[in-house]
Amino acid sequence: xxxxxxxxxxxxxxxxxxxxxxxxxxxxxxxxxxxxxxxxxxxxxxxxxxxxxxxxxxxxxxxxxxxxxxxxxxxxxxxxxxxxxxxxxxxxxxxxxxxxxxxxxxxxxxxxxxxxxxxxxxxxxxxxxxxxxxxxxxxxxxxxxxxxxxxxxxxxxxxxxxxxxxxxxxxxxxxxxxxxxxxxxxxxxxxxxxxxxxxxxxxxxxxxxxxxxxxxxxxxxxxxxxxxxxxxxxxxxxxxxxxxxxxxxxxxxxxxxxxxxxxxxxxxxxxxxxxxxxxxxxxxxxxxxxxxxxxxxxxxxxxxxxxxxxxxxxx
Amino acid sequence: xxxxxxxxxxxxxxxxxxxxxxxxxxxxxxxxxxxxxxxxxxxxxxxxxxxxxxxxxxxxxxxxxxxxxxxxxxxxxxxxxxxxxxxxxxxxxxxxxxxxxxxxxxxxxxxxxxxxxxxxxxxxxxxxxxxxxxxxxxxxxxxxxxxxxxxxxxxxxxxxxxxxxxxxxxxxxxxxxxxxxxxxxxxxxxxxxxxxxxxxxxxxxxxxxxxxxxxxxxxxxxxxxxxxxxxxxxxxxxxxxxxxxxxxxxxxxxxxxxxxxxxxxxxxxxxxxxxxxxxxxxxxxxxxxxxxxxxxxxxxxxxxxxxxxxxxxxxxxxxxxxxxxxxxxxxxxxxxxxxxxxxxxxxxxxxxxxxxxxxxxxxxxxxxxxxxxxxxxxxxxxxxxxxxxxxxxxxxxxxxxxxxxxxxxxxxxxxxxxxxxxxxxxx
Numbered sequence: 001x002x003x004x005x006x007x008x009x010x011x012x013x014x015x016x017x018x019x020x021x022x023x024x025x026x027x028x029x030x031x032x033x034x035x036x037x038x039x040x041x042x043x044x045x046x047x048x049x050x051x052x053x054x055x056x057x058x059x060x061x062x063x064x065x066x067x068x069x070x071x072x073x074x075x076x077x078x079x080x081x082x083x084x085x086x087x088x089x090x091x092x093x094x095x096x097x098x099x100x101x102x103x104x105x106x107x108x109x110x111x112x113x114x115x116x117x118x119x120x121x122x123x124x125x126x127x128x129x130x131x132x133x134x135x136x137x138x139x140x141x142x143x144x145x146x147x148x149x150x151x152x153x154x155x156x157x158x159x160x161x162x163x164x165x166x167x168x169x170x171x172x173x174x175x176x177x178x179x180x181x182x183x184x185x186x187x188x189x190x191x192x193x194x195x196x197x198x199x200x201x202x203x204x205x206x207x208x209x210x211x212x213x214x215x216x217x218x219x220x221x222x223x224x225x226x227x228x229x230x231x232x233x234x235x236x237x238x239x240x241x242x243x244x245x246x247x248x249x250x251x252x253x254x255x256x257x258x259x260x261x262x263x264x265x266x267x268x269x270x271x272x273x274x275x276x277x278x279x280x281x282x283x284x285x286x287x288x289x290x291x292x293x294x295x296x297x298x299x300x301x302x303x304x305x306x307x308x309x310x311x312x313x314x315x
Numbered sequence: 316x317x318x319x320x321x322x323x324x325x326x327x328x329x330x331x332x333x334x335x336x337x338x339x340x341x342x343x344x345x346x347x348x349x350x351x352x353x354x355x356x357x358x359x360x361x362x363x364x365x366x367x368x369x370x371x372x373x374x375x376x377x378x379x380x381x382x383x384x385x386x387x388x389x390x391x392x393x394x395x396x397x398x399x400x401x402x403x404x405x406x407x408x409x410x411x412x413x414x415x416x417x418x419x420x421x422x423x424x425x426x427x428x429x430x431x432x433x434x435x436x437x438x439x440x441x442x443x444x445x446x447x448x449x450x451x452x453x454x455x456x457x458x459x460x461x462x463x464x465x466x467x468x469x470x471x472x473x474x475x476x477x478x479x480x481x482x483x484x485x486x487x488x489x490x491x492x493x494x495x496x497x498x499x500x501x502x503x504x505x506x507x508x509x510x511x512x513x514x515x516x517x518x519x520x521x522x523x524x525x526x527x528x529x530x531x532x533x534x535x536x537x538x539x540x541x542x543x544x545x546x547x548x549x550x551x552x553x554x555x556x557x558x559x560x561x562x563x564x565x566x567x568x569x570x571x572x573x574x575x576x577x578x579x580x581x582x583x584x585x586x587x588x589x590x591x592x593x594x595x596x597x598x599x600x601x602x603x604x605x606x607x608x609x610x611x612x613x614x615x616x617x618x619x620x621x622x623x624x625x626x627x628x629x630x631x632x633x634x635x636x637x638x639x640x641x642x643x644x645x646x647x648x649x650x651x652x653x654x655x656x657x658x659x660x661x662x663x664x665x666x667x668x669x670x671x672x673x674x675x676x677x678x679x680x681x682x683x684x685x686x687x688x689x690x691x692x693x694x695x696x697x698x699x700x701x702x703x704x705x706x707x708x709x710x711x712x713x714x715x716x717x718x719x720x721x722x723x724x725x726x727x728x729x730x731x732x733x734x735x736x737x738x739x740x741x742x
Binding site for chain 1: 571
């Protein structure tokens, strides 16, 4: 491994030297076109991501009045943030959602991907079925789930009643509502992550499995000793993106509950709180402080993940 | 060869990028001149049901004023305010648009709305005396008028005749009191069938605010500096209202309302009675079950009679490039003629005095006349500058009483405290 790395460094050094030697007109021309080619993406990123992010940061130090008139208030929004019980509750809800949903998503999509990577009839049909939640509009999905979850007229409690179980108030019981949201979140994420895992699985050379077979390894042993280590780069990507996605959960919660729901306090995530502060209560400054707080959380957690990847990811 | 392909692709990419930018910019101007030098005014509304009625008024206006065209843009309620606020911040408001009591103060104090005071005074078509006084005051600030009332709505008691017949209960009438409502609700409630006598959701306008006023209570003090929620009369009304679902169980509880909308429960015959605003008429009329089995009457009487009323206004953007034309249109919308057209379209009760009768004539499905009759004792929708904010705080505090977590009295005290804090920032 080490020697390989050194080699690649040498190669890139050589390249650098070569480049320095030959800054010709044609090279400059190529660079120019290179920059022109990335310009559309660059403009898009600047206009849609980077500039708004900076503006949000500035806004978080301001008290926003109506119609874009705002006054500088320094750290007031942040002071309020750390004393607000709603923030503490929402942070707790967000963490709870993430901790419940990410492992489920990773494990389920990996299992589904492994199963669909076998040579069985109709794989593409199954793959399509699992991927369908990704294609359907989130709002439509949430409406269907809302109906399924309905405690009196919903399908889930109807089936539970048939086997003699009194189902809970899935969406309005404060102890259950967040789990219902997690179920919908996992269900809609498995398909997409399955495809990522499938791509990772197909990168694994078949030789390893053949060798393992000859050595008499069971399929389970093959899964843990060959598949998991070799699919770990994909898994790392899936874990990181799902962590970020789960911290930013909003749409399912927005569609499934509303502020008049008795369970609302227990499902409101940080992004939902940001939405309500910024767009319902029109306190843009405070809303911006909330997303900055969320950004900080996500950055810390992603940094930890990047640090820890050396321990379990094989490149 | 290779290079020329590269060049070709990048030129395409650059063209696409630039043209998107250009297109992106061209969508912003709110009023554009038509081909013949006509002025086109945009008129933004939030109720799709009312669009045909608004179109009819606009057509009549266009006929009288050649050279001015009206473009009606309808957006749903939620998106309407997000869009309008963004447009106001960016200086590209529609020329003429609907205004609502919950938002009016915010818009007029920030100079977004055109001051219509002098124009109304000098107008031969519009006279504010012809509109209910409270409605005019909704859009008045510091003695200046910022919008002309368009319509009004009140709240009525809807009941399901089929369920009443089945339970052998007499239909509600204008002599009903709170006790009559509660006892009828008790008789109508049938847990086996999942039928509740009354729907008492956590809703202000179509819910407890009506009963607060009927009990002589207040939602806001008269000078709008204090919440009235901690006063005994208000607490008493809320206690009675919340008991309907929490104690008496003659109404679905808040959990059920969270899963099934208040309207859907009534429309599917799960609640036998409910409070609904006059804006629900077109939806109920289109619903086969409701049109066949249900009707409306006046609200029952508490210590006094009351119903919440509110009304929309037509406002002009302060920075419109077509000030004269926009005013002309709003002036026409506030005239008797336009209100009659609105009345005949049947979509909303026109605010202009005596044109409401024409509206009543269009209503054949239900006893909609009661909505107009109730105007004589109606109380205006509680509002201040930060209405949306304190309504949210009030809801969050009262929710705990609706779920039975805390006593009604404690929830009211907490709500009043939070509302007072918000009202204090309005200065």
